[in-house]
Amino acid sequence: MTPSAPTRAAAASLPGGPTFAQSAWLVAEREIGSKLRSKAFVISTAIMLLIALAGVVWGGISAANPSQTPVAVTSETSSVVQGMSNLAVTTSDSADAATELVRSGKVDAAIVPDASSPTHTKIVAKDNAPSELIAQLSVSPTVQLLNASPQDALLRYLVAIGFGVVFLFAASLFGSTIAQSVVEEKQTRIVEILISAIPVRALLAGKVLGNTILAIGQIVVLVAIAIVGLGITGQGDVLAGLGGPMVWFAIFFLFGFVLLASLFAGAGAMVSRQEDIGSTTMPITTLILAPYIMVIIFNDNPVVLTVMSYVPFSAPVAMPLRLYVGDAMWWEPLVSLVLLIATCAAAIVVGSKIYSNALLRMGGRVKLAEALKS
Known part of the structure; x- marks a missing residue:
């Protein structure tokens, strides 16, 4: 130096x-x-700041536009998904039409009537059982956490x-x-x-x-x-x-x-x-x-x-x-x-x-x- x-x-x-x-x-x-x-120092600092800015912007966009699961329903089952904002709901004319949407890949699952089911509905999926959707439709008891993190x-x-x-x-x-x-x-x-x-x-x-x-x-x-x-x-x-x-x-x-x-x-x-x-x-x-x-x-x-x-x-x-x-x-x-x-x-x-x-x-x-x- x-x-x-x-x-x-x-x-x-x-x-x-x-x-x-x-x-x-x-x-x-x-x-x-x-x-x-030093060009190396200036460039590396600029890259770091751009990454930080991109991360903040991406987080804001993700928070404002949460991902939604595409689901097909019929007029008989539409009430089941009311109030669920994380679902992109498509209403079909019949159970067969809803099932066809699943088969074509346009939705991840379909909720159709089923008289034999205790809930009078069933979920139709293509490859795997949609665990998140099943969990949302399930009835769970209220949970109280004594040391819940805010x-x-x-x-x-x-x-x-x-x-x-x-x-x-x-x-x-x-x-x-x-x-x-x-x-x-x-x-x-x-x-x-x-x-x-x-x-x-x-x-x-x-x-x-x-x-x-x-x-x-x-x-x-x-x-x-x-x-x-x-x-x-x-x-x-x-x-x-x-x-x-x-x-x-x-x-x-x-x-x-x-x-x-x-x-x-x-x-x-x-x-x-x-x-x-x-x-x-x-x-x-x-x-x-x-x-x-x-x-x-x-x-x-x-x-x-x-x-x-x-x-x-x-x-x-x-x-x-x-x-x-x-x-x-x-x-x-x-x-x-x-x-x-x-x-x-x-x-x-x-x-x-x-x-x-x-x-x-x-x-x-x-x-x-x-x-x-x-």
Whole structure:
């Protein structure tokens, strides 16, 4: 990373040299500028935002136009399906005409008179018994759930995927970028010039700060797209339920990303070649991927979800999901956030130590114990 002319001029204009905060901000500005000038970064961000917008619009269209099962009835059986909005009903002149519609594939099933049946009707289908239609026509007792969830199971699953994908994508993208930037500076020996002008920890702080600002910017834009999209497509109920959880997700994401970014920077400093980055960043990537998969799998398991909402690496996804479902007490996100901040502080200390001790060591991979002990 070669400092730009404005950056060098700004540093030179500071009497007595830049302070730690000024040095960190100069590096952060350089990180932000280089990303915004990168076509790959701009294109990938645009694609992600378009996918998010398409998902919101698709959800609104699906909610406004629920799928309907095509069913044929006769004048004698039409009263059976009254009030069922999820059926596309076609009234036929006779039972034979209704059966012919099934045979031709124009409807999935037909409800025709049958004097021998206790209900005086029967369902005619082509290949398989229409279980959903049978269930709708069946008489079932009233069910009372003592611990009923106020949210739809499918919607809860989609929310879990949404929070998980956003965190996984942003943390992996910017985290790996930080590690690659560190290794590139070591390979080109630019780092030796940089640390002769600014402290090593200021260089690390600037990298983390710059990428955090970019990542949070993406999250803010995604939240804005979700809010506007849900409002325009008439999904006010979903928006009302997601408002608070999305704010908490942004807060948890901030500290969770700083935690991971510090570790990625330390992992990058432990190697001197781009092809060796995977060997040191794989454990961190696993810390991101494993909670994402577990939250999606156990999104309907309150016990597992509760535990994961207090684990720092999974809390940014699990806690907002619990808040959306309504399983978390008002004080739980505060406790989880305190644990996350404490872990974030510890990660900054560890990552900074590894980064400082391994940054100038060239050649083979630096062992973790050596980086921590040097």
